[in-house]
Amino acid sequence: MSKTIVFGASGQLGQCFKKLVADNGIDNFIFPAEDEADILDTDGLEKLFAQHKPAYAINCAAYTAVDKAEDDIETAVKVNKTGVENLARLCSKHDTALIHISTDFVFKGDVSSPLTEDSVAKPISVYGQTKLDGEKVIPVLLDKYFIVRTGWLYSEFANNFVKTMLKLGAERDELKVIADQVGTPTYAIDLADCIIKIIQCDSTAYGIYHYSNEGVASWYDFSKAIFELSGTNVKVIPIPTSEYKTRATRPAYSVMDKSKVKQTFGLQIPYWRDSLAICIDRLKQQN
Numbered sequence: 001m002s003k004t005i006v007f008g009a010s011g012q013l014g015q016c017f018k019k020l021v022a023d024n025g026i027d028n029f030i031f032p033a034e035d036e037a038d039i040l041d042t043d044g045l046e047k048l049f050a051q052h053k054p055a056y057a058i059n060c061a062a063y064t065a066v067d068k069a070e071d072d073i074e075t076a077v078k079v080n081k082t083g084v085e086n087l088a089r090l091c092s093k094h095d096t097a098l099i100h101i102s103t104d105f106v107f108k109g110d111v112s113s114p115l116t117e118d119s120v121a122k123p124i125s126v127y128g129q130t131k132l133d134g135e136k137v138i139p140v141l142l143d144k145y146f147i148v149r150t151g152w153l154y155s156e157f158a159n160n161f162v163k164t165m166l167k168l169g170a171e172r173d174e175l176k177v178i179a180d181q182v183g184t185p186t187y188a189i190d191l192a193d194c195i196i197k198i199i200q201c202d203s204t205a206y207g208i209y210h211y212s213n214e215g216v217a218s219w220y221d222f223s224k225a226i227f228e229l230s231g232t233n234v235k236v237i238p239i240p241t242s243e244y245k246t247r248a249t250r251p252a253y254s255v256m257d258k259s260k261v262k263q264t265f266g267l268q269i270p271y272w273r274d275s276l277a278i279c280i281d282r283l284k285q286q287n
């Protein structure tokens with residue numbers, strides 16, 4: 001049975017893969033520790049590829065600190081572009097298909113209808129630009145690739161908006177949350193499940209795909225749902241972006257059209273609020 005190596009295995013999405021693989025008894029997934037799977041260490045990568053000869057490499061490794069990236073461009077470029085280039089080169093050499101995760105933040109957000117894989121990407125942040133640069137190196141080096149763009153990931157693992165809101169909601173009586181940036185909250189478990197399905201059907205429909213949960217929400221809507229579903233009593237005040245200063249600019253609109261992924265792989269995608277309820281239940285069980 002062919003092997004799959006997951007890079008960035010300790011991050012949020014990496015941990016979702018670990019959970020699904022363990023819960024469903026899926027074989028032949030390898031989750032190397034970061035010190036043996038640093039995507040900037042080409043010698044280390046070569047050893048891993050030579051040892052395992054994977055059919056698939058999933059790249060969950062990334063520099064994801066959106067605000068910090070504005071002042072740490074060099075590191076963001078290294079991880080989000082050079083690291084991807086390293087992986088793509090090795091995938092090409094070892095005939096491995098690369099599944100790379102990208103972001104809705106490659107878009108400017110100046111539209112008002114769902115973004116397709118053909119929509120023009122024009123990032124407005126360093127993070128978004130470095131992720132787009134990472135996407136672009138792949139087809140130059142490799143034919144066998146899936147680039148999966150997603151947005152607003154959350155889960156019971158690592159840091160994310162749901163966990164930030166639950167923490168702040170427990171500490172404060174009132175929170176102000178942006179209501180004029182809209183996208184779709186995406187349960188990282190659902191994304192990992194979609195990618196496992198792509199691998200299991202051994203698809204050769206290579207290319208770029210958009211995946212998020214179904215539906216549309218602002219960060220305000222998202223926070224209200226988090227507090228309702230978790231039973232947290234906190235007042236949430238909707239504010240415009242102009243009232244919440246951040247180092248990086250975020251797209252005002254990043255809802256993605258998921259027709260291609262649904263049609264190609266015959267998927268049914270859960271509605272964002274239904275998946276959020278599952279995640280909140282799991283978080284409650286942890287506490």
Ligand SMILES: NC(=O)C1=CN([C@@H]2O[C@H](COP(=O)(O)OP(=O)(O)OC[C@H]3O[C@@H](n4cnc5c(N)ncnc54)[C@H](OP(=O)(O)O)[C@@H]3O)[C@@H](O)[C@H]2O)C=CC1
Nearest residue numbers: 008010011012013038039061062064101103150151152153
């Ligand atoms: N989180 C989100 O809302 C969204 C994420 N994405 C994309 O999804 C993917 C997964 O994101 P997510 O799991 O949430 O992010 P995380 O930040 O939780 O995980 C990223 C992981 O990559 C690791 N990493 C950083 N540098 C390297 C390196 N040189 N070699 C190997 N590993 C490294 C990080 O380790 P360390 O912590 O030690 O730096 C971390 O464990 C990323 O590509 C991201 O851009 C797309 C849309 C939304």
Ligand SMILES: Cc1cn([C@H]2C[C@H](O)[C@@H](COP(=O)(O)OP(=O)(O)O[C@H]3O[C@@H](C)C(=O)[C@@H](O)[C@H]3O)O2)c(=O)[nH]c1=O
Nearest residue numbers: 064066103104105151152153161176177178219244250
């Ligand atoms: C904590 C907080 C955030 N916000 C806003 C700021 C921002 O516009 C939005 C989300 O904030 P965060 O910093 O948690 O999320 P952010 O890191 O911007 O999330 C992004 O991460 C990268 C990795 C992606 O690829 C994107 O798809 C997206 O998920 O919520 C408030 O309005 N009030 C608050 O109290």
